[in-house]
Amino acid sequence: MGTARPAWLHFETSLFSERSFSWVWWLAAATYGVGDIVTTIAIIYFVPYFTEGNPVVRAAITTFGGGGFLALKLLVLYAGIGISLWAGKAEDDPLLFYGPPLLLTIVGLWVTAHNLALLL
Numbered sequence: 315m316g317t318a319r320p321a322w323l324h325f326e327t328s329l330f331s332e333r334s335f336s337w338v339w340w341l342a343a344a345t346y347g348v349g350d351i352v353t354t355i356a357i358i359y360f361v362p363y364f365t366e367g368n369p370v371v372r373a374a375i376t377t378f379g380g381g382g383f384l385a386l387k388l389l390v391l392y393a394g395i396g397i398s399l400w401a402g403k404a405e406d407d408p409l410l411f412y413g414p415p416l417l418l419t420i421v422g423l424w425v426t427a428h429n430l431a432l433l434l
Contacts, residue, residue: 345423346390356429
């Protein structure tokens, strides 16, 4: 009485591989997730003369604290993963598959570098 896995849960019939999916999302999580989170927290909580510049992030932090900031980051990461799997992989579209993690990686690199420059 086995159940078949939905097509979006495996890569057997896809143009893409699990390895490429893992690599691009680990890179996005490292830069947009960890890099930006750590440097933003360092600025907001340890440098008294800086505030968050993004109004959406500032509202999340003001309303819910650090948990709101982390929830917002996870929401963006999960939305990107959803686009990659349900739109990119389902349609075999490389732009929709690789675009979200690469965009988040670029944003994460830029914001982390900007935050580090502010900290120095």
